[in-house]
Amino acid sequence: MPEGDTVHRAAHRLDAALAGRAVVRSDLRVPSFATVDFAGETIHSVGSRGKHLLMRIGDRVLHTHLKMEGEWRVLRAGQRWPRPAHRARAILETADATAVGFDLGLVEVFPAAEEADRLAYLGPDLLGPDWDAAEAARRLADAPEALAIVALADQRNLAGLGNVLVNEVCFLRGIRPDRPIGEVDLTPTIDLARRVIHANRDRLERTTTGDTRPGRRLWVYGRAGEPCRRCGTRIEHGRFGRNDVELRDTYWCPHCQR
Incomplete structure (x- = not known):
């Protein structure tokens, strides 16, 4: 499942293959940008911001998001x-390589000057x-009533965490995922989230157990009904979200996460 660590690796791989090279052919297969042509323009860099991938080409940015199934090869x-x-x-x-984005959830182009905004x-x-x-x-503190699982995955609070890592961080901190974020000790939780995603930044297979x-x-x-690796209690599963259309699969140990 693509999260910030996956997108970071993809950006690094694309940057190594494309940065400094001229585009010889481009093809954006989405109606709104189907007429965009990057041919002859230089790919300055490829970077990521949270789950967003940014290709800076000429004076424009090709912005893509992998969503659930997307992949750049x-x-x-x-x-x-x-x-x-x-x-x-x-x-x-380019003269040396072809980069193909499959099943991308978002494809758009905008002027490079607008990237920050x-x-x-x-x-x-x-x-x-x-x-x-800080x-x-x-x-996170601005929405104290939000559930921990929702607040930590909200890209407006932290850019990069997805559902897998949020579930795992909640377990590692002993936090019930449906606990209000206002009752969570934020500083060590944020520090752990950053350490976990950094530990997986260069791994092909994500792990939180080591x-x-x-x-x-x-x-x-993904371990509903299986024994907790720490205490043996059966892992529980539920679906939580800000509303009925934004529910996310959630897993927790009722003994370790109190």
């Missing part, structure tokens, strides 16, 4: 695509150079 000339062509939403070709609503980026723990705490073997990587996420 860097391919050699003539290399077979790993997904069907009809699932490609964005294609950038466009993403100003996001909270501090847990993996970014401008990380600000600002993250302030934003064990990278299949089936051993996570404490609670």
